[in-house]
Amino acid sequence: MAKSANNLPKGLPTQKQVLEFIQGSDTTVGKREIAKAFGLKGQEKIALKKLLKDMAEEGLIDGRKTAYHRMGGIPKVTVLRVVEIEDGEAIAVPEKWEPDDGAKPPRLTIIEKSPRSKSGPRSSKGMPALKVGDRVLARTEETSRGWRAHPMKKLAQQTEGLIGVVEKDGRGKFWLAPVDKKVRNSSPISDVGTAEEGQLVSAEPVGRGTRSGVRVTEVLGDPLAPNSFSMIAIAKHGIPHVFPEAVLNEAQLAAKLPVTTDKREDLRDVPIVAIDPADARDHDDAIWAEPDDSEDNQGGFRAIVAIADVSHYVRPGSALDREARKRGNSVYFPDRVIPMLPEILSADVCSLKSGEDRAAMVCHLKISADGKLLKWRFTRAVVRIAEVMAYEEAQRRIDDKAGDERLDNLWKAWGALWKAREARDPLDLDLPERQVVLDDDGGIDEIVVRERLDAHRVVEEFMISANVAAAKALESKNSPVVYRVHEQPSREKLLALKEYLSTQDKKLALGQVITPTLFNRFLKDVSDEQEKALLMQAVLRTQTQAYYGPDNQGHFGLSLGSYAHFTSPIRRYSDLLVHRALVDGFKLEQPKPQGNDLRKLPETSGLSDVDRDDLGKISEAISRTERRAMEAERDTIDRYVAAWLAGRVGETFETRITGVQNFGFFATIVGLGGDGLVPISTIGDEYFHYDEAAKALIGADSGTRYETGQRLKMKLVEANALTGALRFEVPGGDASKAREGRPLRSGPKGPRKDGPKKGGPRKDTARKDKAGKHQVGKRGRPGNIRHQGRGKK
DSSP: OOTTGGGSOSSSOOHHHHHHHHHHOSSOBOHHHHHHHTTOOTHHHHHHHHHHHHHHHTTSBOOOSSOBOBTTOOOSEEEEEEEEEETTEEEEEESOOOOTTOOOOOOEEEOOOOOEETTEEBOGGGOBOOOTTOEEEEEEEEETTEEEEEEEEEEOOSSGGGEEEEEEOTTSOEEEEESSTTOOOOEEEEEOTTOOTTOEEEEEEOSSSGGGOEEEEEEEEOTTSTTHHHHHHHHHHTOOOSOOHHHHHHHHHHTTOOOOSSSSEEETTSOOEEEEOTTOSOOOEEEEEEEOOOGGGTTOEEEEEEEEOGGGTSOTTSHHHHHHHHHOBOEEOSSOEEOSSOHIIIIIISSOOBTSEEEEEEEEEEEOTTSOEEEEEEEEEEEEBSEEEEHHHHHHHHHTTOOOHHHHHHHHHHHHHHHHHHHHOOOOOOOOOEEEEEOTTSOEEEEEEOOOOHHHHHHHHHHHHHHHHHHHHHHHTTOOOOEEEBOOOOHHHHHHHHHHHHHTTOOOOTTSOOOHHHHHHHHHTOOOHHHHHHHHHHHHHHOOOOEEESSOOOBTTTTBSSOBOOSOTTTBHHHHHHHHHHHHHTTOOOOOOOSTTGGGSOSOOSOOHHHHHTHHHHHHHHHHHHHHHHHHHHHHHHHHHHHHHGGGTTOEEEEEEEEEETTEEEEEETTTEEEEEEEGGGSOSSOEEEETTTTEEEETTTOOEEETTOEEEEEEEEEETTTTEEEEEOTTSSHHHHHTTOOOOOSTTSOOTTSOOOOSOOOOOOEEOTTSOEEEOOOSSTTOOOOSSOOOO
16 A cells, blocks of 8 residues: 555546655555555546556656656665676666666665675675675665665576577577576576577576566677687676776876876886786786895895886776776786776886886885895885896796896895795695686687796795785874785684594694694695695685775784785775875875876875775775676686587596585596586495585495595596586496486476476485485485485585
């Protein structure tokens, strides 16, 4: 019932009365509610229909037949979809918006209460912080500052990212096949538009449920083209990849800002070198060191870490700044980079190229013989990089004893810094990084594990030192700091680790102070490679996720009390904020833009009032964009790996188990990566107990164990390049029999028997035996498994 309906006049209302009634209603308003509120009957209802049609044509209401609201207005409670994160706030639009005049949907700012939790930023009522693509049920209100929304409940995605491949079944019906390995069901396509079978498309839901299906909104092309894998990730995760015209224009203008030694330190004669990946296009950092001959630091070193002075070009409050904040960071795919800044800045003016004068923010360090940071200071400078070289080239010169004094001094200073690192004893986990090498046509040439050289460690230690100095320098000035926070493991995770270690006859006393040294000691005491891999996986599961925040909680993994990201402002917004804080805190040079055109740019290159007031929100926002980038990059690598393996289905590979559940286990190919499922129904005829503490499946008769970290030979039976999913079988298992007799799914969740099959494993399950452990196995029909509860990866 509409609000105040009893007080309304009877008879056909005026347009003003209809608008007032719609605006004041607490519930959805349709023609029926209006007629009831005004007591309309018979011919009056027909007249009301015409009145509402006239109001829609005049643009006063949105013109729907079942739910009206004032044009430009929004129902009091409705479903919203997050379209971007702006200045730390989620911006959403109504999920259903079909005005007759084609007007754009209004944008609402979602008001989230975000108390800090141990796992990072959270919103009100325990709701995870929102990200682009999320759907929420929210209360809406129109205020003097525009539309606001208060989230009530986060809703499930109707189709993951609404990206898929068009398929057609035997009856001519179109389906959207998912390109995400977590999504099992295809969605019916109600409007295929110009898309053709086999094409990669983006789509949007129609109706309220999955049975209503989707309609195609954009044709993306060939799903197996060389550039499609990154396109899928960009679309699925909502990564901004096109710069607005205003941002590009401002970047062109900012690039003209002069860099002179009038108010900057002149370091052009110092032989600073940049050591980067061979294919790097943007060079954030460069380093230099030499022995310190001062009496108070015998055996020590003086060092310079020069970082691109992005804050000189990207001023707070500018269009460039707003776009950089929205993106949060650059995203790196094998075939492309989605930069945080337009290319004229990221790959040209800001990039520390050899032989060219560049604006730099410089950290001067005084390092003791045992690697301690004795002093530091920060300046704005002009640098001229002596040489940009690849990691491999720097390592070759050192190995060949080429006599490059610049590199020799860097390696000596690194030797001192390494002593300090060993004294801190940070967490030492060997986590290999996969690298996709493409040929000239964008095809896959090879997939390798990136080699870890001393050259990488040298640069890493200099960067860590500068990051520590930046955090401590800002603390000394009581300046705002965007810390890089990595909290120590939660008690819940430590209890899980303790339970796991007990299955390996190891003890973990929770009463002691938990430090990285404790975990390192466990790892160093294990000589067996398989056992060490098991333990490393368990330790990794114990760690919390790092995030950005204005409150210092330390960096557990690096065993550091204060840590901030300072060294990569071309590709991370967090570093840009740290630079601005240093400019303010140390009153560094801030020459005002000169000239008619340049005066359009903001004068300050320090922190703005928005930066200071909203530092918490901004930190949460860039933490979300970082996670978004990591997920997109990982998904894309998985797709490349699956494409690389598609021609090797049937081969046997050396794999390592990465996770065990009651429905099966996941394995990855050693040295290559890519997770694949091994369903419990395919590993043999006997029952398998699921030992949750040990994360293991144990054969009831044979005692055969499958546990996290274990290495074993596995047969690859499926590699889906579109989803990145792999599937393995245990050689000699019962997979072929397990698949016999399984009917294809039918009905609204996917194509029927004569249509395309949907990928993805069947969820196998378990039941508990008298001892309370999960018991799984096969009884009756091949592949049938009795169960109690379901597991998820």
